[in-house]
Amino acid sequence: MTLLQTPPDSAAPPVHSTATRRSLTDVVSRVLYVRPKLRVTALLLLPMLWLGVLYIGSLALLFITAFWTTDSFTSKVIPAFTLENFAEILTQPAYQATALRTIGIALAVTLVCMSLALPLGLYMAKVASPRMRAVLAIGITLPLWAGYLVKVFSWRITFSAGGPLDWLLAPLGMTGPGYGTAALIITLSYLWFPYMAVPVYSAFRQIPDNLLDASSDLGARSWATVRTVAIPLLKPAFIAGSIFTFSLSLGDYIAAQFVGGKTQVIGTVIASNINLNPPLAAAFGIVPILVVVLYLFLARKTGALKAL
Amino acid sequence: MRLSAPAKITLRVFAFLVMAAIYLPLLLVIANSFNATTSGAFPIQEFTTKWWVAAMHNEGVREALWTSIKVASVATAISLVLGSMVAFALSRYEFFGKNTVNLLVVLPIALPGIVTGVALNNTFKTVLEPLGIGLGLFSVIVGHATFSIVMVFNNVQARMGRMNRGLEEAAMDMGANVFKTFFQVTFPGFRSAFIAGGLLAFALSFDEIVVTTFTAAPGTETLPIWIFNNMSRPNQAPVVNVIAAVLILASMIPVYLSQRLTGDDKK
Numbered sequence: 001m002t003l004l005q006t007p008p009d010s011a012a013p014p015v016h017s018t019a020t021r022r023s024l025t026d027v028v029s030r031v032l033y034v035r036p037k038l039r040v041t042a043l044l045l046l047p048m049l050w051l052g053v054l055y056i057g058s059l060a061l062l063f064i065t066a067f068w069t070t071d072s073f074t075s076k077v078i079p080a081f082t083l084e085n086f087a088e089i090l091t092q093p094a095y096q097a098t099a100l101r102t103i104g105i106a107l108a109v110t111l112v113c114m115s116l117a118l119p120l121g122l123y124m125a126k127v128a129s130p131r132m133r134a135v136l137a138i139g140i141t142l143p144l145w146a147g148y149l150v151k152v153f154s155w156r157i158t159f160s161a162g163g164p165l166d167w168l169l170a171p172l173g174m175t176g177p178g179y180g181t182a183a184l185i186i187t188l189s190y191l192w193f194p195y196m197a198v199p200v201y202s203a204f205r206q207i208p209d210n211l212l213d214a215s216s217d218l219g220a221r222s223w224a225t226v227r228t229v230a231i232p233l234l235k236p237a238f239i240a241g242s243i244f245t246f247s248l249s250l251g252d253y254i255a256a257q258f259v260g261g262k263t264q265v266i267g268t269v270i271a272s273n274i275n276l277n278p279p280l281a282a283a284f285g286i287v288p289i290l291v292v293v294l295y296l297f298l299a300r301k302t303g304a305l306k307a308l
Numbered sequence: 309m310r311l312s313a314p315a316k317i318t319l320r321v322f323a324f325l326v327m328a329a330i331y332l333p334l335l336l337v338i339a340n341s342f343n344a345t346t347s348g349a350f351p352i353q354e355f356t357t358k359w360w361v362a363a364m365h366n367e368g369v370r371e372a373l374w375t376s377i378k379v380a381s382v383a384t385a386i387s388l389v390l391g392s393m394v395a396f397a398l399s400r401y402e403f404f405g406k407n408t409v410n411l412l413v414v415l416p417i418a419l420p421g422i423v424t425g426v427a428l429n430n431t432f433k434t435v436l437e438p439l440g441i442g443l444g445l446f447s448v449i450v451g452h453a454t455f456s457i458v459m460v461f462n463n464v465q466a467r468m469g470r471m472n473r474g475l476e477e478a479a480m481d482m483g484a485n486v487f488k489t490f491f492q493v494t495f496p497g498f499r500s501a502f503i504a505g506g507l508l509a510f511a512l513s514f515d516e517i518v519v520t521t522f523t524a525a526p527g528t529e530t531l532p533i534w535i536f537n538n539m540s541r542p543n544q545a546p547v548v549n550v551i552a553a554v555l556i557l558a559s560m561i562p563v564y565l566s567q568r569l570t571g572d573d574k575k
Contacts, residue, residue, distance in 0.1 A: 025485055025487055025488075026485050028486075028487075029485035029486040029487060030485075032486050033485075033486055036401065037403075039401070040397055040401045040403050043393045043394075043396055043397040043401075044393070044394065044397050044409065046389070046390055046393060047390045047391075047393050047394045047397075047409075047413075047457070048409070048412075050386075050390055050453070050454070050457075051390075051412045051413065051415075051416075051454070051457070052412060054431075054450070054454075055412075055415070055416060055424075055427075055454050056412065057431065058427035058428050058430065058431040059423075059427050061427070061430060061431055061434065061435065062423075062426060062427040062430050062431075065430050065434065077434060116326060119319055119322050119323075120322065120323055120326050122319060123319040123320065123322065123323045124323070126311075127311065127316055127319055127320070128320075128323070136323065136327070139327055139330065139331075140330065141563075142559075142560075142563055143330055143331075143334065145511055145515075145559040145560075145562055145563050146334055146555070146556050146559045147515050147532075147552070147555040147556065147559060148515050148516075148517060148532070149515075149517055149532050149535045149536060149539070149552075150334075150337065150535075150552040150555050150556055151333070151334075153337065153535070153539060153548065153552050154333035154334055154336055154337045154552070155333055156539070157333075157336060157337065157340060158333055158336065164336060164351075167351060190329070190330070190333070193330075222311050222312065222315050243418075247418065247419070247420055248420065248421075250420050251419075251420020251421050251422040251423065251518065252420075252422075252518070253422065253518070254517055254518065254536065258539060258540075266422075267420075267422050267518075270422055270426055271422075271521070271522075274426065274429060274522065278430060278433070278434075281426060282426065282430060285422065285423055285426040285427070288419070288420045288422065288423055289419060289423055292418070292419060292420065296418070
């Protein structure tokens with residue numbers, strides 16, 4: 001707002017513009033010009049109608065719907081306040097198990113991504129040649145665009161019975177895990193790995209070499225240096241990455257459907273209820289929102305979000 | 309950092325293994341699209357290009373592809389306009405509720421896609437359907453635009469922060485009105501960020517499946533929905549393979565373009 005506080009006196013219209021155009025756009029321009037508040041309002045009106053009314057309105061309506069009920073014969077939603085849906089989610093052991101299992105899978109995926117990103121980041125930032133570093137940096141981000149379903153599909157092929165993994169492990173007398181929770185965790189880790197690897201790598205690059213050297217000079221071995229010097233400095237990057245790996249895993253149900261075997265996750269429950277019992281689906285949809293909000297709150301408490 | 313030689317070798321091998329794990333499955337899909345048997349048995353015994361021919365003549369795929377292009381184009385156009393507007397407002401003005409607006413833009417990608425999907429599904433069915441706007445192409449576009457706005461916003465806002473505002477001041481001093489200044493001075497300044505954001509939005513929409521399954525009516529089939537519906541059908545598996553292979557190869561295009569666009573800006 002420091003800019004352009006005094007309207008220029010020389011606001012003469014361009015010579016070639018016609019008289020009518022000049023009067024209309026220049027009048028509007030002049031009004032906007034002297035009233036910055038009007039300009040902000042004009043800029044924010046459409047985006048706020050979309051995000052503030054449509055999107056937030058939808059989330060609010062979802063919350064309200066969660067307290068409604070369904071006619072069990074016609075599947076029609078009946079707008080009457082009830083806590084039935086939440087009671088069902090909280091008391092049915094199957095639903096509880098599904099929610100806990102999904103949170104567990106999301107945490108496992110986050111841990112897998114972290115434990116892969118740490119040594120990879122160390123190698124890229126502190127060992128690899130600049131050329132190799134550039135190749136690897138592109139290498140980890142490129143698959144982001146290869147298509148979600150394509151990647152799920154590629155792991156579906158990999159884990160299929162008699163598929164590549166079984167073939168590869170056959171000489172060792174082993175077989176792959178087949179479709180199930182293990183395959184699901186591996187697939188989700190694969191899908192979201194770049195979201196963890198990129199921030200961890202860039203944080204690693206920002207650690208000055210002499211800090212790590214000093215640790216070695218003081219007699220710390222490689223692992224001790226990583227553990228006591230690097231990891232604390234990488235914490236914000238790990239937390240930032242974990243928000244993505246955790247939240248994306250929590251909401252996924254397509255991968256679960258294709259490589260998860262019989263593994264039920266929050267998403268599958270929502271998807272199977274969305275047409276038959278929308279209020280129950282809505283109530284179950286509140287679960288990932290609460291978990292993510294809690295996760296963000298905890299991440300914020302560590303102060304890691306400010307460092308982003 | 310002084311690492312022992314064995315530690316360095318271990319790290320190098322580890323990095324190599326991670327890269328192999330990232331790319332082998334994708335190469336596998338491409339190889340498998342030439343696999344003559346439909347069972348998907350491994351290793352591949354006989355190579356063929358017949359599935360590629362079959363995929364090219366597949367009516368369903370072509371229709372789904374066209375739907376995807378339409379949806380992604382409109383969703384991108386909407387997110388370009390709305391994303392730039394918010395970016396402009398947030399980077400140039402101080403106003404009450406600024407942080408809330410910022411949060412609002414980011415929220416659709418911070419929350420799991422399934423939440424956006426269920427919420428919009430619910431709104432369309434309970435509020436908009438009685439008004440005559442049921443689930444269909446429109447609702448899919450609405451869903452996609454909602455989470456694509458942030459892509460444009462991020463790119464444009466980052467650029468606007470670095471732009472020389474003296475140029476705009478100069479344009480106005482010389483008599484250009486607000487609109488003329490915007491189109492001839494401000495917009496060219498952030499055009500490449502705008503295009504890069506648009507590409508990301510397009511790619512994101514083109515690939516989106518979770519929000520789409522919840523916002524599409526049974527007859528609306530985008531390419532990911534087509535793949536999703538045909539992935540478990542054994543007789544369609546070879547065609548799905550080919551489509552997946554094509555998508556892997558096509559994904560290099562937006563990456564290449566956005567690399568070039570952002571690369572140009574650094575000069």
